[in-house]
Amino acid sequence: MKRRTVVKGALAGTGMLAAPAYLRAQSAKKLSVLTWNIADQAELFKVEFGEFKAAHPGVEIEWLDKKGPDLPAFYQTQIVAGTPPDIVDIQGALWVEYAANGGLVDLTPYLQKEPDVAKRFNPDYLNGWVYKGKTYLLPFYVAKTLLYCNKTMFKEAGLAGPPQSFDELIGFSDKMAKGEKTGFLTLNFDWLYWPLFKMNGVELLSPDGKKAAFNTQATAELLARFAKSTASGGINKIAWTGRWVEPNGAFASGTVGMLHAHSASYFFVKGQGPWINADTLGAAQLPGFWSTPTNHGFAISKGSKNPDLAWEFIKFMTSDKSASAFFKTRSVLTANVAADKEGLASLQKTEPLAAAVLQTQIEHTDKLTGNWPLPYDAGLKDAFWPEIQNAVLGRKEPKQALADAERAVNRLLARKA
Amino acid sequence: MAGVWRVRRQRTRLALLLWCFLAPSLAIFLLYRVIPVIWNLVLSFQYWSPLKPAEPAGLDHYEDLLYDDVFWQALWNTLIVIASAPIGIVLALVLALLVNAEIRGRDAYRTIIFTSYPLMTVAVAIIWRWMFDERVGLLNYAARSLHLIDTPIPFLNSFTWALPCVIVANIWQMLGFYMIILLTGLQNIPHELHEAAAIDGASAAGRFRRITLPLLRPSIFLAFVIGMLNSVTSFDLVYVMTGGGPGRATEILVTYIYKLGFNQTKFDDAAAVTVVFFVLLVATTWGANRFAGGEAGAAETE
Amino acid sequence: MATLRRVLANRFVLVPGLLAIVVLAWNAYVFTHHHGIVAGRVVDQAGRPVGGASVALWVYNFTTYEEKEHVTTDHDGTFRFTNNPSHRIQVSAEKPGVGRSERVPVFLYFRSQDIDLSAPLRLAGAG
């Protein structure tokens, strides 16, 4: 008797607790959107989704947001379960992996059908989303690396302006280094450090992409210079070991001369560094104008039930109106030419320094590097970077490190081929 | 005759009932432990990714592992972590002996020392990341104000320090747990033994070696197994504190499995690593059990 | 009766109960004090109230403070915003000819808490 009631209770409880799962689903016209750690934009999205629903009656929008490192885990689990979000906001080179495995919808036909959609965007940023001649994403918001200069330290070291060549870059760094102070820092996740190699003519892979091409005398010498300058304190060690908080924090503490990072760093650094204002912080291009982008774009999952509607949605989200609204609330470039122009103009008034930083992001977009569309980018990174770290931190002879890196990379390429 | 029958029937009925009692737990473990392991096992012999249908791969993935430096590094680091568990246990043993003495406020001490165990690992990781912070971390601050070092140590960013730091954080969290388990063991050692030995004129050290340690073995075994499992599977800790970096300095098998699967969409390779990892754990536990003289195992399977 | 007291008078009931009371009290306070009123005064260097100065309310918006709205001070230099939506704001005042104040950051204990700024905004430098 008692047992029965218990069992009954348990069953009832189960039904009730499981309810949310059943209540969801159905409804043919449902779009689910997975964004990459921008939950802070909830207000804006609420408004925009509202507009979209008004324009497309009977459509529901489910908004999901996951933190960067967690998004792939979530997205792939959803794919396996056969319920991928229709639209996904992807950063960096992850998309190539999905595109190459046929997980994303090819947007080229849509773009051909509606040519003026492509016209919205800065072509260089749009072309960043091309794999084997097909476009898979539309730019959501974009950033690329630039060189932040601590003008105060430049003055102390008697240096006029930002470095104009790699030699100057290293020279300046060594000049500014003394005691606590170091000359140069770079972010190193993804391929953000790659411009430093590119500007010295280093190529990662052979033109056909079948072999590693970086194991040269020149590269070895370059690594040796990095190692030397790092040991002497010209280059801050964190440049090779830190991730996000450490390098930006170090630069914000005012003891580092130059920071090679993308525009997102500005807001973080400004938040921590009370010393920062238009007279003390300079925003310049790296010598040779090379830079690595870290872009966000909207893609449509192959598993989407109604891709056309999804296309309508990303078209809407990247329209001049939405883009400039996004620029306004998040002070970031959208690669939508009109929106960026307008946004920069208004930012010029309220926060000129931020405007100056963002301005660098739409110049020299023809010299983007480190964003090669390779489906095994992540593996490549893991094969290449640790060895470089070993070399520049003086834990391995540059030649040896390069040889090991080459071996690892070539094995990867061979396995993939 | 009939009596025998009744007894037997009762026995079977009891056994049936007992299995019913076990059923819920068994079901849960089946769903969330056993089946997934089998899934991994199968997957490790296939080529598969969320976007591709599976096809047989034979031993390819295991072969790949042989040439995969990262795998070996991660395996090595994992072994180091396992090897570090005894450090915590020794510390805990000392503490257990101390809080086992008849002193005032020992319950307070026990509670304080145990308090770090209930904490959420992610939070523990964040806390210790802050403690180890290069510029404003407490450790660097202390070391500098004591003039032990003149330039701050980038603990979590240095190849030499990163792994020890993670291990320290882990021990900090597990210490109380070890202590309690060992304390139990101590309290279950009958006093008479000690007194008898004392009368026979055995020194404190001698008593400890001859009586306490041997009788403590099962507890030590338990502490080791739980602690070992907890630290090698402490994904959150490494993931938040160092993300496996710098380089591969703190890459352990769990984090590597996660990265292989979800960052590189190589779930098949990840499955192979998982199988190896699983075997490693089982082997270690078995070894520890042997070392403990099998009492622990006996306690279970008697 | 005794059992009842025993049930009620143990820490598993008392502690949560106490917490619940505190929370309720706090919420009661919040619901009576969130009209979004931000009031204050504007004075010049000499400390004399400045009428007709325009005061700006900056609302924190993810990365930057964004100008939400303006009011002008009365002849006695007082001003009053009536619908501040945020818990993290800045106020600044300026009057052509008299000068401008710096942006004074204001942290509130909850969204649109009513507050009367004790320190007046001081206009400095001929703006």
Add this chain to the structure above:
Amino acid sequence: MNRYPRWPIHLALVVVSGVMLVPFYWVLKTSVSGENIYAYPPSIVPARIHPFFYVDVWYAIPFARYLMNSVVVSAIAVAGNVVFNAMAGYALTHGFRGKGFVVLLFLTCMMVPFQATIIPAYLITGRLGLLDSWLGLALPQCSTIICIFVFKASFDAVPRSLIDAARIDGLSEWRIIWHVMMPLSKSAIATNVILAFIWSWNNFLWPLIMTRTADMQTLPLGLARFLSYQEDTTGALYAFCIMVLAPGLLLFLMAQKEFMRGLTSGAVKG
């Protein structure tokens, strides 16, 4: 027998306690310090204490909703643990065919790294139709091996005569558990409650994968919000840590006496 000086012991223990507590203090201090937390040298005692990081946290995520989810999920997990583990533990106190196998199975189950089981676990939960639901969140945590053995140990301590007497009185096994065993194993229950609560409360990866809608998220997931890339949210992050840890600590401190006893009695046979 016990004629040794006490003060060295106290000294040692005080030092250790200090080491155990300092990290708490450091984070607490950071979470309430008004001055720039990146200033060097860091102040040992915060000059200006303010709670505004906590305010930021409260508004940065739907805190109340997440809190509720966490509480409900933990409650389910706790209930599941107490009931299922008691049953399993009781079963293990008897000898029956296949017991060795069961114990072995339990022990091996302890060695499965959860990270490697995410995808199948997710698919299974989907089959059960429990995705994105409280029950689905709690289910994997609803029975834990250590706690089963805690119960087994404390049941073993119950004199058999008592059980036999109960049998003769014609009580069913079920009744024996709830009316004879449980009242005698309060500390084991406390242990189960606390450990189960802690484990499900602290679970991070599973909710991350399992939950889809924003209002099914649990508190630990809220942490993600504070590792946002553009602004520096360090202060808020530590405030959040405190807010997440508080409930678990509170529960532990309230029940710690029974808990310690339970764990110690349970761990004996492990």
